[in-house]
Amino acid sequence: LAKTTQPISMDSYEGQEVNITCSHNNIATNDYITWYQQFPSQGPRFIIQGYKTKVTNEVASLFIPADRKSSTLSLPRVSLSDTAVYYCLVAQGDTGRRALTFGSGTRLQVQP
Amino acid sequence: DGGITQSPKYLFRKEGQNVTLSCEQNLNHDAMYWYRQDPGQGLRLIYYSQIVNDFQKGDIAEGYSVSREKKESFPLTVTSAQKNPTAFYLCASSNAGENTEAFFGQGTRLTVV
Numbered sequence: 001l002a003k004t005t006q007p008i009s010m011d012s013y014e015g016q017e018v019n020i021t022c023s024h025n026n027i028a029t030n031d032y033i034t035w036y037q038q039f040p041s042q043g044p045r046f047i048i049q050g051y052k053t054k055v056t057n058e059v060a061s062l063f064i065p066a067d068r069k070s071s072t073l074s075l076p077r078v079s080l081s082d083t084a085v086y087y088c089l090v091a092q093g094d095t096g097r098r099a100l101t102f103g104s105g106t107r108l109q110v111q112p
Numbered sequence: 113d114g115g116i117t118q119s120p121k122y123l124f125r126k127e128g129q130n131v132t133l134s135c136e137q138n139l140n141h142d143a144m145y146w147y148r149q150d151p152g153q154g155l156r157l158i159y160y161s162q163i164v165n166d167f168q169k170g171d172i173a174e175g176y177s178v179s180r181e182k183k184e185s186f187p188l189t190v191t192s193a194q195k196n197p198t199a200f201y202l203c204a205s206s207n208a209g210e211n212t213e214a215f216f217g218q219g220t221r222l223t224v225v
Binding site for chain 2: 034036041049085087099100101102104
């Protein structure tokens with residue numbers, strides 16, 4: 001089963017680029033990598049999803065190397081409002097009964 | 113508006129009582145999930161359901177029960193067998209297939225005294 005590993009916490013300053021790396025050594029061939037953001041006392045919300053190479057949207061970029069054993073979420077020019085917990089997800093379980101299993105996430109603190 | 117709704121937002125119960133948390137979605141999603149989150153921790157999967165009348169245990173199912181009689185609804189019962197039920201509970205839904213975006217409710221904060 002795929003399991004993800006992320007740094008527990010990261011610190012940054014406003015205006016900097018932040019890169020959060022997630023390792024998923026046992027990712028299955030048909031799995032995508034998805035990142036979520038969670039603010040205190042709220043449910044997580046979807047940021048970005050990718051399968052390989054690079055994906056970019058208005059919020060972030062996701063870099064996935066060819067072996068797909070890791071991925072990096074890139075947040076350009078962070079602001080104070082980007083302070084949150086970021087989760088990397090890869091589905092787990094048997095085909096047809098798989099579930100979204102969250103790890104501990106990375107707590108990002110952005111300073112002024 | 114389409115979305116996923118959890119109620120109530122705050123819930124207080126006495127120790128030894130069963131309590132049921134509501135989760136309703138009008139997104140026409142096949143899959144629904146329940147998670148538990150303790151302070152400063154990540155989300156842990158309690159139960160999930162990929163289709164009506166079928167559900168599977170997650171990582172911490174002991175002391176919890178669910179039902180999926182309707183596509184729109186996935187209530188979670190926290191039983192008296194759950195040793196430490198005080199936590200933040202989150203419900204989510206997604207389209208069939210694990211590689212789709214999940215939408216979360218706002219959560220229910222359960223306090224057992």
